[in-house]
Amino acid sequence: MRNTTTIALKEFKSYLASPMAYVVTGIFLVLTGFFFQSSPTTYSETSINGFLAYGSILLLLLASVLTMRLLAEEKKMGTLELLLTAPVRDSEVIMGKFLGSLGILTAMLALTFYYPILLMWFGDPDIGPIATGYLGLFLLGCTSLAVGLFASSLTSNQIVAVVIAGGILFALWFIGMAADLLPEALGEVTGYLSLSYHFPDFVRGVIDTRGIIYYLSITALFLFLAVRSLENSRWS
Amino acid sequence: MIQVKNLTKYYGKRLAVDNISFNVERGEIVGFLGPNAAGKTTTMRILTGFLAPTQGEVWVAGYNMSKHSLEARQRIGYFPEAMPLYTDMTVRSYLDFSSRLRGLDKNRVKTRIEEVVDICHLEEYIDVLIGKLSKGFRQRVGVAQAIIHEPEVLILDEPTIGIDPIQVAVTRQLIKELAKERTILISTHILPEVSVTCERVIIINEGRIVAEDRIENLSSLVSGSRRIRLEVEGPAEKVAERLRQIEGVLQVSYEDSHYIVECSAGQDPRGKIMETMVQGGWTLLSLGSIEMSLEDIFLKLTTEEETSQ
Numbered sequence: 384m385r386n387t388t389t390i391a392l393k394e395f396k397s398y399l400a401s402p403m404a405y406v407v408t409g410i411f412l413v414l415t416g417f418f419f420q421s422s423p424t425t426y427s428e429t430s431i432n433g434f435l436a437y438g439s440i441l442l443l444l445l446a447s448v449l450t451m452r453l454l455a456e457e458k459k460m461g462t463l464e465l466l467l468t469a470p471v472r473d474s475e476v477i478m479g480k481f482l483g484s485l486g487i488l489t490a491m492l493a494l495t496f497y498y499p500i501l502l503m504w505f506g507d508p509d510i511g512p513i514a515t516g517y518l519g520l521f522l523l524g525c526t527s528l529a530v531g532l533f534a535s536s537l538t539s540n541q542i543v544a545v546v547i548a549g550g551i552l553f554a555l556w557f558i559g560m561a562a563d564l565l566p567e568a569l570g571e572v573t574g575y576l577s578l579s580y581h582f583p584d585f586v587r588g589v590i591d592t593r594g595i596i597y598y599l600s601i602t603a604l605f606l607f608l609a610v611r612s613l614e615n616s617r618w619s
Numbered sequence: 620m621i622q623v624k625n626l627t628k629y630y631g632k633r634l635a636v637d638n639i640s641f642n643v644e645r646g647e648i649v650g651f652l653g654p655n656a657a658g659k660t661t662t663m664r665i666l667t668g669f670l671a672p673t674q675g676e677v678w679v680a681g682y683n684m685s686k687h688s689l690e691a692r693q694r695i696g697y698f699p700e701a702m703p704l705y706t707d708m709t710v711r712s713y714l715d716f717s718s719r720l721r722g723l724d725k726n727r728v729k730t731r732i733e734e735v736v737d738i739c740h741l742e743e744y745i746d747v748l749i750g751k752l753s754k755g756f757r758q759r760v761g762v763a764q765a766i767i768h769e770p771e772v773l774i775l776d777e778p779t780i781g782i783d784p785i786q787v788a789v790t791r792q793l794i795k796e797l798a799k800e801r802t803i804l805i806s807t808h809i810l811p812e813v814s815v816t817c818e819r820v821i822i823i824n825e826g827r828i829v830a831e832d833r834i835e836n837l838s839s840l841v842s843g844s845r846r847i848r849l850e851v852e853g854p855a856e857k858v859a860e861r862l863r864q865i866e867g868v869l870q871v872s873y874e875d876s877h878y879i880v881e882c883s884a885g886q887d888p889r890g891k892i893m894e895t896m897v898q899g900g901w902t903l904l905s906l907g908s909i910e911m912s913l914e915d916i917f918l919k920l921t922t923e924e925e926t927s928q
Contacts (some may be wrong), residue, residue: 389719393708400707461703465764468667469720470693617671619630
């Protein structure tokens with residue numbers, strides 16, 4: 384645990400020291416701010432649904448960008464050699480990096496709290512769906528970061544990493560749309576596996592444990608794959 | 620302290636390390652010598668747990684690297700080839716990170732950073748971004764991170780490559796000082812390095828150990844033949860001709876206005892050479908036998924290896 388914290392703190396600080404986190408956060412805030420103010424639901428329902436609907440898709444992309452350097456850069460620079468020869472488990476390396484990036488993502492989401500605060504200032508929004516909406520975004524963010532970290536473990540090229548991560552995430556997001564075209568049973572399974580399938584529940588204010596379990600298990604799966612991929616690099 | 624047994628490493632189909640075994644005793648400082656791509660870095664990466672061997676086993680400080688990797692890694696300080704560092708960190712924050720990662724006691728971190736910064740003469744640069752440091756100073760940061768957790772074993776992969784001669788001298792001095800209390804394995808393809816810093820040498824070529832001995836014994840290992848260098852005033856062709864006729868002389872070459880005479884094993888024809896020169900009426904200006912330098916030994920061992928294949 385101590386090692387995980389050490390790595391997480393180092394990653395978090397190194398995000399703050401580079402322009403990347405600021406650019407990503409800036410873009411996220413500008414675009415979601417636009418989604419928020421231009422969506423009719425903001426005014427008719429005093430909800431943050433406009434922000435959630437488009438912010439979620441944007442999150443997939445920006446999480447991939449945030450995580451692309453985590454391992455790819457270490458591979459390219461050779462610093463991975465010192466990291467992997469330190470008395471630290473591969474799983475601690477992955478968890479540390481994951482938590483470091485999650486720290487940035489959480490801060491980024493926290494900066495959007497002024498949308499609901501504005502709503503509360505000028506209206507009387509339903510707090511429930513706002514809270515569950517944020518929970519949904521956070522879980523989706525966890526999943527996206529895990530996928531991004533896994534992609535980053537596959538290559539020493541950050542561009543390749545972000546493309547792989549984006550590819551996996553968007554495939555998982557849009558696979559739900561194919562569900563309607565497939566036979567019933569298969570369609571249901573495909574729908575369940577889709578990242579976008581569980582999100583609307585959170586937006587509606589419903590906490591469905593299936594949704595929570597789904598996002599957490601996909602996160603765990605990709606973190607596990609990232610650990611395996613790191614272990615695998617020792618056998619090259 | 621370091622035990623390597625029948626170590627073999629393949630990268631795909633390419634054989635990088637071919638069944639090597641060696642030991643390094645506690646407190647020893649051993650040079651790991653070989654041309655580029657001989658398998659030095661691969662061996663060191665296996666010793667430090669960065670790569671897994673295809674076959675064979677490694678023990679460091681009594682811990683088997685594949686079974687008790689964390690315990691073994693805890694006891695190693697490693698300076699990888701080309702010393703990769705996080706360029707976006709300051710020396711202080713980097714050393715802080717390394718010491719925590721390598722399991723130094725929390726309360727010791729601060730004082731220990733001051734100690735290694737002092738040892739490596741980095742005081743003035745402690746709050747400078749590593750990316751802004753010159754190569755020589757990065758090298759020192761590399762040494763600092765390798766010793767920060769007071770490891771019993773130091774593994775240094777070409778620590779003096781690519782830095783200026785003054786820095787090289789500083790680094791070597793540093794290594795010598797460290798050697799007093801630690802076991803050190805240091806790889807290089809620069810020969811003087813070994814004779815300056817090491818007690819024992821392991822020479823590796825094409826993934827195999829071709830020689831392993833104390834430095835002073837190495838020359839006798841290969842000096843089947845003695846070499847003599849002489850300076851003579853006289854017609855070059857005739858002199859060389861006569862030299863070749865002397866018993867025990869294998870080869871005569873001429874360079875820098877000196878003749879180099881290669882003799883067969885156990886022969887010392889210096890007396891005969893002198894006689895011959897006097898008989899020919901030529902003036903012998905100097906005569907002496909050449910000690911085989913590490914360079915010669917190295918070349919001889921590595922080229923012999925090739926021809927025997």
